[in-house]
Amino acid sequence: MKFGVIVFPGTWSDVDCHYAVKEVLGQEARYIWHKDEDISDIDCLIIPGGFSYGDYLRTGAIARFSPVMRQVEKFAADGGLVIGICNGFQILCESGLLPGVLIRNDHVQFRCEWVNLRVETIETPFTMSCDSGQVLSIPISHGEGNYYADNQVLDVLEKENRIVFRYCNEDGIVTEDSNPNGSLRNIAGIVNSKRNVLGMMPHPERCCESSLGGEDGKLLFESIVRAMQS
């Protein structure tokens, strides 16, 4: 099982993701430079966090035109697993692989802090190792994490059970107070209709070791490995 970690100019969570899947989970992983076009050896693509292209124009707006994104689109269409984290989520929305858009946090500040996420569905390759309704503790670190889509799109996401994570309090209750950025319906992560492409704002790669504050991030990567093996 091989993970591919995509690197754009300005990406910086690439090293963190590579370390998490390779050193902590013991999986094979390599970096994919944005100008590369060969991803035939990859089983799961990670689009990591960062400030690709300096967030020029809009976050993720330029990255979507990189040569590698064409391959990502093909890979996803063929059923390959793709996980976009933070800037990665923004890039997936810009490229149309996921619906909606991430805009400025409602309080207008950058926010780096631990949040609680409720696992809304375990019927995805990213959450199959979790329990339904499980509360995960995972950090966020973003200035534009406010998820927006019009009501029609949101209703489709709900109906098709494609909202994967919602911000909640430590008891698993979805409240306004527990929403760190204003995202509609407290949405923190979603999948596409084929359920093979996940976008999430929080950073699971930052919590795979207890010495760094928690290990809940491991559950997502373990789910992916299980899904790839089955």
Added chain:
Amino acid sequence: MQIPREILDEIALSEEEYLEIVRRLDREPNHVELGMFGALWSEHCGYKHSKLLLRNLPVESSRLMVNPGEENAGVVDIGDGLAIAMKIESHNHPSAVEPFQGAATGVGGIVRDIFAMGARPIALLNSLRFGPLEDVHNRHLFNGVVGGISWYGNCIGVPDVGGEVAFSDCYSGNPLVNAMCVGLLRSGDLVRARASGEGNILILVGSTTGRDGIHGASGLASRTFEEEREMRPTVQVGNAFMEKSLIEACLQIAAADLLVGMQDLGAAGMTSSVVEAAEKGGSGVVIDVSKVPTREQGMTPYEIMLSESQERMLLIVTPQNEKAVMNICTDWDLEAVVIGQVTDGDTITVMDGTNVEAYLPINILTDPPLYRTQSTMPDYMNTTRFLKESEVQLPTESPSSVLLRLLSSDNIASKEWIYRQYDHQVQTNTMQGPGGDAAVLRLKGTSKAIALATDTNGRYCYLDPLSGGAISVAEACRNLACVGAEPLAITDCLNFGNPERPDVYYQLESCVSGISDACKAFGIPVISGNVSLYNETRGTAIWPTPSIGALGLLEDAKLTTNTAFKDAGDIVILIGSNSLESGIESLSGSEYLEVIHNTIKGSPSIDLALETIVQDTCIKGIQAGIIKSAHDCSDGGLAVALAESCIAGNIGLVCDQGIKGRWDTALFGETQSRIVLSVSPDEIASFQELALSTGTPYVVLGIVGGERLIVNSLLNTNIAELSYVWQNAIAGHINS
């Protein structure tokens, strides 16, 4: 020869300095040459008023890998084939003019100093000072600076893991923004800032050069704010994305062993970068400004040489390696241009195509006159140094009420409003981030971790600069001890007023002495630093503020702790003192005296021998697994330290240790060298043995448990209430 006043004013040189230049050159300098002297002979670049004093700082250590001051940053060996590069630097004057960009480019500049050594930047810290937040202009500066640090640091993917902020009237016109950066490198990969080897080429890589920042070093950093002048063009503008690409490209080039040397372009731009690299390489250099990519039309050689456009690096490369270097730059979409070459000899020649624009001996440019001003104890110290008991009435309000007021004072309140705007986790090394006594970062591939802290107390330094300087170092190192780290080295940023005034010079000289005393007592060197002078407006100087950045090492990353009380039944002990009583002098320069009594008085003092014992005890206790929490007593004294440990652990404390004498000195006195520990009941005997072996005095305070902070009949408050006040103070003051 008469040199017009306006020209001298523009480049901030005195008439005597001009005449000295003429004498040494044996002719008058032309316009470009004068601009270069203005830059390199500025206070900021030349350290004219501080170098003689800085020579007294202890710089020896077996771990030192470069001589302090000779390279872009200090470097210490930490074993396992690894080394840490570290430096703190100021960007005060630009931040006063344009806080967002001033702070952002301050971060950019210090980060470049670190990766210029071939080290990957792994952490940022910052030490900030502002006027009181009640004032709308101070709020504007505060918001701008925090925003600028957040934007730039987050964009380049370097975690901001710690720092400190304090507020006082004296900083109202002169905010302080000191940015510290720490980098990690393999010892064998160290890159030096030298241009050597005749025929080697100079490559400029990064941003195009514009008109921003001209006279930033001379016109802005080296003078006081006297008149209203339009200073905004002297503030540089940052591009964090470009910096990130530069970090990756330069580290890749360094790792491929393609460099003879590397230097960043910072204050005084191309002039200082090229001249300093040539001086260190013992060479001459010729450059052609017409080769420099510019972003504006019609830039003159003068402007190109003095521009402080950001995100530019100078690479010194053998001709054989030029192609490989250019390829890496292209990969990262960075513009790289050959702008000159190393020559033998000792002069710098600046060409513009075929015209010679400047021709100067390097050793004159890098050898400005050094001054020692007359040093006179400031008048105010005659009155402030004596604090009499009769001058401080015991308050009529209750101790609990005083505690709540102190917890909501901006100097003491939680700074979470600030640091949650900083990414403190990227690079996944952060074991402890902002909010504790020190940051702890693991070192992947080893069992080690490093600890980082910044500290200083301007009020102490104002009242007694000699003690204040020593205490600043002691507090920074004590913070490291509280996470179980052994202090290895410090970097310092000396922020003072106009050094040409005898009272300010006295403050500078005394603080440097104090810093030196403490470093010698702890056996650690000052490995790098920066001096920012002329921080004053219309004759009112800031408090002397020597920011200390401290680096510590944990051999075993697992053996560390934090400030939070942990379990009911744990025993809380104060080390460094064997009783809670203290005399009136313990209120010297205290937060309590200023906030409750509106008084700034006294003579803070420290016993460095006792401090060494206390730090040693704390480190040994944490490494032996005996100590479950540690928090040093500083601003606000013992009561604040206890409250903070309760808040962090969300658990109370019952202390029934008797207090004879005044309760205010006992609870809020800021006697030095004290740490609040908590220990499991099973370990109490081991702790007592440890204390006996190190000789540290201690007193048992009480037991962890419950939901209240109770100190016999004096304090009895709900932790939730303490927490609410402490957490929300800063946000409340910003939004009011």
